[in-house]
Amino acid sequence: MNAPASRSAPADVAAGLALGVLSLAFLVGALRMPMHTMHWTWLNAPGLVPAVLAAVLLAQALALMLRGLRHLRARSGDAGLVARALQWGAGRVVLTLALALAFAFLMGRMPFAILTAFFVFTMTVAFRGTTAWKAAASALITAAAVTWVFTRVFLVPLP
Amino acid sequence: MTPWTLLAEFTRLVTNPMMMFLVLLGGQVGIIFGMLPGLTATMALSLLTGLTFGLPVEYAIAVLIATYVGAITGGSRSAVLINIPGTPAQAAVCLDGYPLAMQGRAAEAIGLSVTASTLGTLFGVSMLAVFAPLLGQVALKFGSWEFFWLAIFGIVIAGSLTAPTDPIKGWMAGFLGLLMATVGLDGIHAFPRFTFGRVELQAGFALIPVLVGAYGMGEILSVMRRDERLVVETNLDRVIPRVREVLRHWRHILRSGLIGTTIGVIPGVGEDIASWVSYDTAKRTSRTPEQFGVGSIEGLIAAETGDNACIGGAMIPVLTLGVPGSAPAAVLLAALTIHGLQPGPLLVLKHPHVIAEIVAIFVAATLAVFILSLIFVRPMVRVLLVPRQALMPIVYVLAVVGSYAIAARQFDVYVMLAFGLLGFLLQAAGFPVAPLVLGFILGPMADDNLRRALTLTAGDPTPFFTRPISAILVALSALTVLSRTPLPGWVAGRFRALRPRPGGAA
Numbered sequence: 001m002n003a004p005a006s007r008s009a010p011a012d013v014a015a016g017l018a019l020g021v022l023s024l025a026f027l028v029g030a031l032r033m034p035m036h037t038m039h040w041t042w043l044n045a046p047g048l049v050p051a052v053l054a055a056v057l058l059a060q061a062l063a064l065m066l067r068g069l070r071h072l073r074a075r076s077g078d079a080g081l082v083a084r085a086l087q088w089g090a091g092r093v094v095l096t097l098a099l100a101l102a103f104a105f106l107m108g109r110m111p112f113a114i115l116t117a118f119f120v121f122t123m124t125v126a127f128r129g130t131t132a133w134k135a136a137a138s139a140l141i142t143a144a145a146v147t148w149v150f151t152r153v154f155l156v157p158l159p
Numbered sequence: 160m161t162p163w164t165l166l167a168e169f170t171r172l173v174t175n176p177m178m179m180f181l182v183l184l185g186g187q188v189g190i191i192f193g194m195l196p197g198l199t200a201t202m203a204l205s206l207l208t209g210l211t212f213g214l215p216v217e218y219a220i221a222v223l224i225a226t227y228v229g230a231i232t233g234g235s236r237s238a239v240l241i242n243i244p245g246t247p248a249q250a251a252v253c254l255d256g257y258p259l260a261m262q263g264r265a266a267e268a269i270g271l272s273v274t275a276s277t278l279g280t281l282f283g284v285s286m287l288a289v290f291a292p293l294l295g296q297v298a299l300k301f302g303s304w305e306f307f308w309l310a311i312f313g314i315v316i317a318g319s320l321t322a323p324t325d326p327i328k329g330w331m332a333g334f335l336g337l338l339m340a341t342v343g344l345d346g347i348h349a350f351p352r353f354t355f356g357r358v359e360l361q362a363g364f365a366l367i368p369v370l371v372g373a374y375g376m377g378e379i380l381s382v383m384r385r386d387e388r389l390v391v392e393t394n395l396d397r398v399i400p401r402v403r404e405v406l407r408h409w410r411h412i413l414r415s416g417l418i419g420t421t422i423g424v425i426p427g428v429g430e431d432i433a434s435w436v437s438y439d440t441a442k443r444t445s446r447t448p449e450q451f452g453v454g455s456i457e458g459l460i461a462a463e464t465g466d467n468a469c470i471g472g473a474m475i476p477v478l479t480l481g482v483p484g485s486a487p488a489a490v491l492l493a494a495l496t497i498h499g500l501q502p503g504p505l506l507v508l509k510h511p512h513v514i515a516e517i518v519a520i521f522v523a524a525t526l527a528v529f530i531l532s533l534i535f536v537r538p539m540v541r542v543l544l545v546p547r548q549a550l551m552p553i554v555y556v557l558a559v560v561g562s563y564a565i566a567a568r569q570f571d572v573y574v575m576l577a578f579g580l581l582g583f584l585l586q587a588a589g590f591p592v593a594p595l596v597l598g599f600i601l602g603p604m605a606d607d608n609l610r611r612a613l614t615l616t617a618g619d620p621t622p623f624f625t626r627p628i629s630a631i632l633v634a635l636s637a638l639t640v641l642s643r644t645p646l647p648g649w650v651a652g653r654f655r656a657l658r659p660r661p662g663g664a665a
Contacts, residue, residue, distance in 0.1 A: 008325075008589055015588040019331060026338055029353055039348055043618050044610040046350035050341040057334040064327055089384035096383040097580065100376070100555060104572045107559070116556050123552035127383060130549045142553050146560060155213050156564040 009071035016065025023061055027054035092127070099123050108159035117143035165288065168512070168519035178221055179527075181214075182520070185222035186528040187535075189229020191542055194237050194245040196382075198554065200230030200430075201374040204490035206554070208497065209367050209561025216498040220517070223494050225524035227487050228280055231430055231467055232528050235272040236536075237543055239265055248430035248469075251438040251462035258454035266536070270400040271456060272463045273532040275412065277525055278405075279464035282416030283423060283471025284521040287478075291514050294479040298504035301480070303612035304622050308632035310337070310605035313426030313482055314598050315636045319643055320428045321591035326643045332585060333594035339364060340602020347610060359570040366493045368562040368575040369599055373592050374486065375558040376579020381586065382547050398536050408460045411441050415464035422465075423472020426597060429485030430466040430473075437465025471521065477502050478514060482601065486593045489600055497565070 033047030042048060103119045121139035125132055150156040172178050185207070192203035203226050211219040234245030239256035249256075252272060259268040301309070314337065318329025342353045343363025354360040405412075415437035422433040441461030442451045451458045473484030474491070481503035483489035495502050500510060507514060562575040582592045616622055623629055641647065 011588040015328075015585075015590065019335065022335075023338070026341075026353070030341075033350065033352065043613040044347055046345040046348055046352055049606040049609055050338065050352060053334055053338045053341070057331060057338060060327060060331045060334065064331065089386075092386070093380055093384050093583070096380055096551075097576075100379075100576060100579075103555070103559065104569070104576060107563075107569060107572065120552040120556065123555075124549050127386075127548040127551075130546055135549070138549060138553070142556060146556055150210070150560055150564070153213075156560065157567050158560070159563070159567075159569065 009068045012064050012068030013072060016061045016063075016068055020058055020061035020065060023054045023057035026050055027058060030054055095126060096123075099126070112158045113143045113147040116146060164512070164515045165518060168515045169522055172221075172516075172519050172523050178218065179523070181218050181222050182225045182524050182527050183531065185225030186229040186524055186531050189226035189231075190233030190236075190528065190531060190535075190539065191229075192226070193230035193233030194539060194543055195545075195550065196237055196241075196243045196245055196547070198550070199246045199374060199378060200227055200234075200248070201370070201486040201490055202378055202554075203227075203230050204487050204494070205367065205371040205375050206557045206561045208490055208494040209371065209564045210557065211494075212497065212564050216500065217516070219494065219498055220491075220500075221520050221524070223491055224517070224520045225527060227470060227491065228467075228521065228524045229528045229531070230487070231470060232273060232276040232280070232532055233539075235276065235463060236269060236539060239268045239272065240540065240543065246430070248434050248466040249462075250431060251434040251466075252459060254438070254452050254462075255455045255458040258452070259456075259459065262454055264454070266398045267400065268459060269536060270398040270533065271405065272459055273398075273529060274400050274405050275408075275460040275463035276467040276532075277529040278412050279416055279419055279467030280470055280525040281522070282412075282464070283420045283468035284518055284525065285471070286420045286468075287471040287474050287521070288514070288518045291475050291478050292507065294475060295504065295507045295514075298479045301504060301628065302626070303608040303615065304626050304629045305632065306604050307608040307612060308623070308629050308636065309426075309480060309482060310601035310608070312632045312636045312639075313601050314594055315639050316425055317428055317594045317597050318591075319639050320425070320432050321593045322589075325589060328588075328590045329594050330640075332590045332592065333598040336595040336598020336600075337602045337605055338598075339369075339595075340599045341606060346603055346607040359568065364574050364578070364599075365565060365571055366600065367497070367565050368571040369578045370490055370493060370596060371558050371562050372575035372578030372580075373582035373596050375554065375561075376575055377582030377586060377592060379551050379555055379558070380579065380583040382551055386548075398533055404456075405460075408457060411457055411461045412464050414440060414444070415461045416468040419465035419468025420472035423469035423484045423488075424475050426476060426482045426484060426601075429487075429593065430469045433469035433472075434462045434466035438462040474517070474521075478506055478517070479504065481604070483597065486596060489596055492600065 030047040030051035033045065035042045035045045035047065099119065099122065103115065106115050117139040120142050121135050124130060124135035124138060130138070147158065151158055188207070189200070189203055192198040193200060204223055207223055207226055211222050214222070230246060231248055234249035235252045235256060237243050237245040238249040238252040239260050242253050242257035244250045244253055256268045256272060259265065314333030315330065318333045319326045322329030340363065342360060344350065344361050345352055351361055418437045418440060419433040422428055422436060438458055438461050441457050442448050445451065445457050447455065469485060473488035476482040476484050477488050477492045481492065483492045492502050500506065500513060558575060559572050562571045563569070565571065582595065585595065586592060612623065624633055
């Protein structure tokens with residue numbers, strides 16, 4: 001494999017670890033599926049393909065993690081983890097995810113048009129996308145247009 | 160399919176006012192998605208597949224195809240004016256488009272890029288018209304062994320080409336996609352796999368929420384992470400290019416068209432690679448390579464022709480094998496499936512006119528996008544100035560509605576969010592998303608066909624390696640993997656060491 005840049009080593013270790021744990025869970029789950037029943041043998045058992053795929057992914061994840069560990073260097077003088085994450089934009093990502101999750105959670109619990117207007121306005125203002133007046137106009141137009149088009153034109157039963 | 164069938168289909172389409180309205184609408188939506196950095200062709204198609212679910216199949220496919228063509232064509236606008244590619248396919252266009260804009264030739268660059276895009280799309284679509292029926296005949300010879308290897312080959316080649324500096328990450332993304340596709344009732348015995356007793360998981364993860372999440376939500380998170388504002392400073396005069404100026408570059412147009420179409424046929428690779436390879440080839444064959452990167456018309460034309468020719472190429476395996484040639488083509492494959500047109504070897508047998516119809520829609524969409532691209536240049540530049548932070552909340556609402564609309568299940572919205580976060584994190588760690596989605600699409604093909612083939616041969620794996628098409632696919636997959644390991648360098652070193660040196664011992 002081509003030698004990766006050492007700066008990606010921490011990400012490689014983290015990704016290798018996460019995907020390794022995930023594939024191990026899939027492998028265990030696949031091996032716990034029945035391999036022989038009166039309907040199938042191991043040749044067409046439901047767990048065969050997931051087990052093979054999980055084993056291949058586990059091997060790749062281990063290779064990536066080991067490679068990352070080999071290249072991992074302690075960096076003195078670097079900013080702290082939290083400062084680096086904020087500089088990267090983690091705060092903005094977390095805020096986006098929180099608003100997106102709130103929208104998904106509230107779907108069906110309040111009228112869709114009101115929820116949409118509230119969400120578009122809040123997110124636009126929170127990220128300083130435009131002025132509050134323009135954000136309010138955008139929110140109202142989006143809520144009205146999306147609700148009307150999907151319920152009346154495409155006949156989608158919005159929650 | 161004869162030229163007359165095609166002409167009849169084309170005439171039928173363009174004389175249908177509703178169809179033409181939808182083609183123009185889809186084309187314009189595509190141009191807007193394509194030109195706005197952060198909104199991609201795949202995202203546009205993912206959103207619209209859910210949103211057009213209620214339309215009759217022919218209209219829905221027309222909207223999606225027009226959007227696809229519009230998005231790949233429209234991306235050059237931001238590449239030329241602000242040096243940011245509207246979609247990844249236009250990254251190579253920035254190299255010469257922006258320097259041309261800086262020289263006060265933005266209008267000329269936009270006009271030429273739109274014309275090259277149009278010619279590229281028409282080239283790719285003509286290849287689709289010629290080769291799809293032929294490949295369809297070959298595809299009828301495919302058995303379970305070949306379909307299994309085709310899925311693996313797709314993952315391997317897409318992983319290698321979308322993660323050129325670190326292919327293991329591309330392959331891992333592909334295998335993760337294959338693994339994710341095994342969730343739900345298995346395709347042969349209907350045995351529940353990884354469902355944890357949840358009814359919602361029995362049908363597995365639905366394709367549209369996965370696509371919208373991986374491409375749409377992932378992109379929303381990427382855009383919102385950065386706090387960037389765009390500034391456009393350029394003058395636009397004559398946009399429509401002179402025919403003589405275009406025809407002067409016919410060699411680059413033909414060559415890039417061929418390269419783009421060929422790369423389009425390769426599973427999961429897509430327009431961005433087609434654009435880079437076309438650009439690189441044009442540079443190596445040009446008489447003025449020193450102009451590349453500082454404002455070369457040849458470079459601009461080659462990159463634009465290549466990425467648009469990829470569209471037609473990417474549709475060839477979609478229609479004949481059920482394997483997507485690019486990420487947007489993967490969405491079109493899903494859309495065709497949702498509307499009851501199962502792409503694959505049997506498509507032509509079950510729906511004999513479908514290829515002619517799709518080709519005719521592509522031609523109509525290409526011409527519509529050409530006209531729209533040239534007449535709405537100035538208004539579109541204003542759209543380019545809308546802050547991304549104000550657009551993304553609206554895009555998110557559309558992503559939610561698109562995911563929800565297919566089955567009216569809130570669970571699909573959560574699936575979209577989960578795959579969005581997964582796609583975003585994978586991208587942040589340097590993994591490409593395209594193999595993940597390709598793996599997810601090809602998962603059932605690999606799963607069912609491996610087990611079916613083993614059952615047919617009572618566990619004998621020999622036919623996987625001895626059947627001619629299987630053997631070719633195995634060899635290509637193995638060569639692709641081996642070429643990305645230190646092995647070729649080691650073998651070459653051994654040969655060099657064994658060669659007798661002049662004046663010395665061997």
